[in-house]
Amino acid sequence: MPGIGENEIWNLNPYKNHELGVLSTFIVPDTNICAPGIIVEGPESSGKTFTVIKYANYLRKKFDVKWMQIKCDYCMTRRRVLRKVLEFMEEILEVDPDYTEYRRRIHSSRQMSHCENLSNFTYVLKHTFGSALENKVKEVRSQTVLFVLDRVDRMLISEQIGELCGALTRLHEQDDLFQGICFVFVVNRADYLNLSTMSIPTIQFTSYNIEQINNIIGKKFVSDEWLEAVYRDLDSAKISKKQLQIFIRSFVEYIVKTYGSYFGHNIDMIIPALRRLWPAFYEPIKARGSIKPRVNDVLTTFMRKRRLLQTEYGLVTKIADENGIKVGDKFISRELQSPTKAKENNKMRYDLPLRTKYIVVASFLASFTDPKYDMVNFSKNRELRSNRRVRYKRRKTNTSNETMGTKLMSPKPFSLERMLAILRSVATEFDVGQELADDVQLQNDISTLTSLKMLIKMGAHDTIGGATKWRTNMEWSAVQQIANDVGFKIENYLQY
Structure with a gap:
């Protein structure tokens, strides 16, 4: 043998x-x-x-x-x-x-x-x-x-x-x-x-080092079948397969170095992010039909969009901070699209039921609004409601919805009773058909948000300091998208 x-x-x-x-x-x-x-x-x-x-x-x-x-x-x-x-x-x-x-x-x-x-x-x-x-x-x-x-x-x-x-x-x-x-x-x-x-x-077995990871992923991305598909899609006589291979390897190297502190040595986390970010680098060379240094090469595209690529926008999840859109078989970050495409796909989709979306909005309002304005913001009193509309109108003319003030920098703790009161006011005013009488289901939804780290329970081990406090753990862009999904103008309730 x-x-x-x-x-x-x-x-x-x-x-x-x-x-x-x-x-x-x-x-x-x-x-x-x-x-x-x-x-x-x-x-x-x-x-x-x-x-x-x-x-x-x-x-x-x-x-x-x-x-x-x-x-x-x-x-x-x-x-x-x-x-x-x-x-x-x-x-x-x-x-x-x-x-x-x-x-x-x-x-x-x-x-x-x-x-x-x-x-x-x-x-x-x-x-x-x-x-x-x-x-x-x-x-x-x-x-x-x-x-x-x-x-x-x-x-x-x-x-x-x-x-x-x-x-x-x-x-x-x-x-x-x-x-x-x-x-x-x-x-x-x-x-x-x-x-x-x-x-x-x-x-x-020990982990691969960064150089080995670059070689492994680069080899995977320039495999014959995938490279042929990209080459046919480009359909340009000005781009050779050798140029395309160099472009892809440079793309892999830059992204791995950018997100290296987040990925570590986990290849399973790197590949999905590369697939999401690839259209941002691929579209410029497809539109021009060639790869030209200082115009649409990897370094130039990276430097042009580095403010977005060096944030969490390239590493989206499916629930809380999804800022990406799937177009065909491609996953494109929302901020990396053209303004026209971003406007067309403005409606986001989440794996959250309607009731849970209202809880997310209510918890954000409870964390970022002053309790002394609750009567003005959420009361059913006709006089207070009219004052609120005047205040909203004045606020809209002076403030842009795209920028948030310093009061929205950190969430403040709130009691569960206050959040539930805000929830009932918001849901009954903007969605009359939404039934909130099922206390058991409400508690289940709150537990789900807590397990997803979208809602944080504070002071659970404090047996002397009083009632348990809560705070939201959602970023503004995600909450704004959820509020838009349910047709709720959350900007009108925030103090800038």
Whole structure:
């Protein structure tokens, strides 16, 4: 049998040569020297799963090693993990599902068919080997069978993950038939499994550095398929593929450096932001039909829009601070669009029900309005309402809605009763059909906003200082958009 070539495996991931070398020491095609279990640990986006899968595919291509990846963050329970192991073993052993003896032994018991515990799993696995053809059993026993349990630490805590991993690692002790079965546990931290006393080999992955991240993402963005699509979309004879590759790599480098303090070394966070910001750099070269230095190159576009790119506008979320719009398959930041397109897409959409939007508006008003003006702002008294309209009219003529004064710089705490009173006044005046009598539903909505950090509960541990206070945790632009969605002129209620 040919051996594992160092140069061959190093090409699988050139940034993880050391880790691949250790991996190839413990996981080999020979069942006599292959480790029964191995732990691969490292932080997010350190290349753990990618490297292990690349190595497993290499073993399958060169040595015909059978392997399977089990995504434990989707399986969640040990029963589903064990069932996937059994199903794969049945597949490679080519067990006939119509085999009478096999069906009688395996499927007659509900506990065995569901594999609800490890003892049942071992029993069923033995009979799976016994129900297969002899030549298939010999073939499977002569080669390593690899199971990659990816993100096994994401399973439910109640499933006793450490016990499961320990039992699977000792599976070869139950019977000689299981000698060639190897399990790879991919986790963020190995101490979470509590297996330090079992002497299981552990390979530790470290995060990619910034230069490596630039190379990895740059290579991903200039992949042949994506580059061809962009090149065809440009449809310009003045731009070559080489120029486009240089442009894309420069774009990746600038964005990674700009948001490096926020991203850290997490590639999964970088790629979505690159996709959102790409149209801001791509549209100028598409409009001109060429890439010209000091006109529409990456540096010039970056410097022209640096005030927006260096803020949170490139890192929007789906609820509180969404300032972006999806146009087709592209995600474009609202502030990076042309004024015409921004006006056309002025209506924002949020994953919030109508009642919750009113609570957001009411909490913002409670934090940024003076309580002494509550009677003027929110009272049903006809005289006070007329005074309010006069004051609004005078305020509108002197103040722009686009700029906020110093009084809106920091939110002030308020009592829950005051916020609910403002909510009832606002909702009943501007949306008569909105029913607010359900106190239970109101409390649920407030709890939801608190869990989303859109509403902050203050003084929860102060047992002597009086009533609990609250304050809003929403920025002005997001609240203004929500108020516009419900047709509420929130600017008229704020003191500048």
